[in-house]
Amino acid sequence: MMLSPPRFWHTPHSPLATLLAPLGIAIGALGRLRQAVIRPYRAAIPVLCVGNVTVGGSGKTPVVMALVSLLKKKGIHPIILTRGYGGTTKAPCLVDPSHKASQVGDEPLVLAKHAPVWVSRNRANAARLALTTQNTPQHVHCFIMDDGLQHPYLHRDLSFLVIDSHAPFGNGRIMPAGPLRESLTFALRKADAIVVLGTQTLSLASTKPTFYATRHLHSDALDAERPSIALAAIGNPKQFFHMLKPVTRLIKTYAYPDHAILARKRIAEHILEAKKHNAQLVTSEKDYVRLDEDQRHFFTPLPLSLRWRDEEQLADFLSAHLPPL
Numbered sequence: 001m002m003l004s005p006p007r008f009w010h011t012p013h014s015p016l017a018t019l020l021a022p023l024g025i026a027i028g029a030l031g032r033l034r035q036a037v038i039r040p041y042r043a044a045i046p047v048l049c050v051g052n053v054t055v056g057g058s059g060k061t062p063v064v065m066a067l068v069s070l071l072k073k074k075g076i077h078p079i080i081l082t083r084g085y086g087g088t089t090k091a092p093c094l095v096d097p098s099h100k101a102s103q104v105g106d107e108p109l110v111l112a113k114h115a116p117v118w119v120s121r122n123r124a125n126a127a128r129l130a131l132t133t134q135n136t137p138q139h140v141h142c143f144i145m146d147d148g149l150q151h152p153y154l155h156r157d158l159s160f161l162v163i164d165s166h167a168p169f170g171n172g173r174i175m176p177a178g179p180l181r182e183s184l185t186f187a188l189r190k191a192d193a194i195v196v197l198g199t200q201t202l203s204l205a206s207t208k209p210t211f212y213a214t215r216h217l218h219s220d221a222l223d224a225e226r227p228s229i230a231l232a233a234i235g236n237p238k239q240f241f242h243m244l245k246p247v248t249r250l251i252k253t254y255a256y257p258d259h260a261i262l263a264r265k266r267i268a269e270h271i272l273e274a275k276k277h278n279a280q281l282v283t284s285e286k287d288y289v290r291l292d293e294d295q296r297h298f299f300t301p302l303p304l305s306l307r308w309r310d311e312e313q314l315a316d317f318l319s320a321h322l323p324p325l
Contacts, residue, residue, distance in 0.1 A: 004257050005055065005056060005170075005179060008171070009170045009171055009173075009178050010167075010179070011171060012171055014171065017173055017178060018177075019177075020173075020176050020177035021173055021177045023176060023177065024173050024174035024175055024176060024177035024180075025174065027175060027176075028174040028180075028182050028183050028186070031150065031181070032182070032186060035150070038152040038153060040124065040152055040153055040154055040155040040156075041124035041127065041128065041153060041154055041155060042155040043124075043127045043128075043131065043143060043154065043155065044131060045131070045140065045141060045143060046141075046142040046143070046158065046322055047081075047127070047142070047144075047145055047154060047155060047158075048078070048142060048143065048144045048145065048156075048157065048158045048159075048160070049144075049145045049148040049149060049151075049156040049158065049159040049160065050063050050064050050067065050144060050145070050146055050147070050148070050160050050195075051145075051147055051148050051149025051150065051151075051159065051160070051161060051162065051187075051191075052147070052149065052161065052162045052163065052181075053149070053161065053169070053180055053181055053184055053187040054164075054167075054168075054169065054170065054179045054180055055175060055180075055181060056179070056235040056236075056258055057164075057234055057235015057258060058163060058167075058197070059162050059195075059197040059215065060146060061107050061110065061111065061146070061286075062197075062215060062304050062305060063160065063162050063195055063197075063213075063306065064080060064111060064144055064146050065110075065111065065114050065306075066213070066305065066306040067144055067318075068114045068115045068144065069114070070318060071142070071318065073315075074315065074318070074319065076141045076142060076322070077115075077139050077140055077141050078140070078141065078142045078143060078144045079115060079116045079117070079118060079130050079140050079142075079143050079144070080108075080111050080112075080114075080115050080116065080117045080143075080146060081117075081118050081123040081126050081127060081130070081143050081144070081145045081146065081148070081154070082105075082107060082108050082111065082117060082118075082119055082145075082146040082147065083105070083119070083120070083121055083123070083146070083147060084104045084105035084107075084108050084119035084120070084121075085105050085107065086101065086102075086105045086106060087101070087102065087104040087105035087119065088102060088103055089103050089104050089119055090121075091120070092118055092119065092120035092122075092125050092130075093118070093119055093120075094116065094118055094130070094133070095108045095109065095111075095112045095116075095117040095118070095119060097112075101289050101290040102261065105119065105259075106259060106286045106287075106289050106290050107146070107286060110285045110286055110289060111146070116130075116140075118130045122153050123151055123153060123154045124153040124154040125153075127143055127154055130143075142322065149161065149187060149190060149191070150181055150182060157321075158192050158193075158318075158322070159190055159191050159192050160191065160192070160193050160194070160195050161187055161188065161190075161191035161193070161194050161195070161208075162195045162197065163194060163195070163196050163197070163202065163204075164197050164198055164236070165196050165197060165198035165199065165200035165201070165202050166198045166199075166200050166239065167236065168200075168202060169184060188204070188205070188206045188208065191206075192208065192209075192321070193208055193209045193210070193211065193317065194208050194209070194210040194211070195210075195211050195212075195213065196211070196213075197212075197214065197215060198214065198215075199214060209317055211310070211313065211314045211317075212308070212309040212310075213307060213308045214306070214307050215239075215243065215304055215305075215306060216304070216306065216307050217240075217243040217244070217247065217302050217303075217304055218302060218303045218304070218305065219244075219247040219248065221300050221301075222247060222248050222282070223280055224248075226278060226279055226280050227248070227249040227250070227251045227277060227278075227279045227280075228244065228248040228249065228279055228280050228282045229250075229251060229252045229253075229254075229270065229273060229274050229277070229280070229281055229282065230244055230250060230252070230253045230254070230281075230282045230283065231253075231254045231256070231262075231270060231281065231283045231287060232253075232254070232255055232256070232283060232284055232287060233256035233257060233258060233260035233286075233287055233290070234284050234286055234287065235258050237253075237256070238255065241253045241255075244282065248280075251277060251279060252273070252279075259290075260290075261290050262290075264292065264295070267292075267295050268295075271295070274298070281298055281299045282299070282300050283299050283300070283302070284301065284302065284304070285301050285302070285303050285304065287299075287301070288301035
């Protein structure tokens, strides 16, 4: 389970952040050295990378799903490579419907609805196995590496840096002094393009192609006559609750740490509370797949997708940077 980030990560001029800053600088230097000395595996097909520079959720998962959709429209069939955060599986494996979130993580189960997903902490090992196993579909044209910008073991042919415009960089310091995994300058240098999610304007010292999108919550499954109680254990639960407010009457919200698997007793308490208020229990897709199957029917999962400001521009960019089929 990922703990909630400390408040000083988002507080300018925090004394604690200042105290920890030298450690963050050292960790950043070690990360750059690690990425410089490791010789990455170059796969036989192109690798698209979707990553970010901050700890926690910035919107990588919906960006991966949106890229899968765009590529399929062009007749390009991808395989997704992901770490499987929160899962216990050690060896590379192809996600299938029998897997549980405790085995492969929650995000792979959501992503597997859109394309084949291989889970491994070492994405290079997953790529090697995916290209040689009989379980892989015959017509595969590229990999999409989820959360791979700091992963040095697999060569990246095209890298997207995802930035949440509403919570971009915190105090701008590297862990543990702040929320950055590495310096923003280094991340921008590695990226071929930037994806900015949200409606806030960002000023970035970069001339890289930048694509803008907003998150869209699919709320058709909600009962308009009943109030809602919302649960979220994702990177930014407040954002999920904010998106719910225009489409339902929220009477209670519960935010838990990212990737948290709640005890059955706690889930039962929420179910009883919803019955008491004749309310519907609403949650994200990631939270839904973490629930035990016998408790899922009490919840309404709401899928998330992206709306691009200029989808055609992104499609043209992909065509220009991917080899022809």
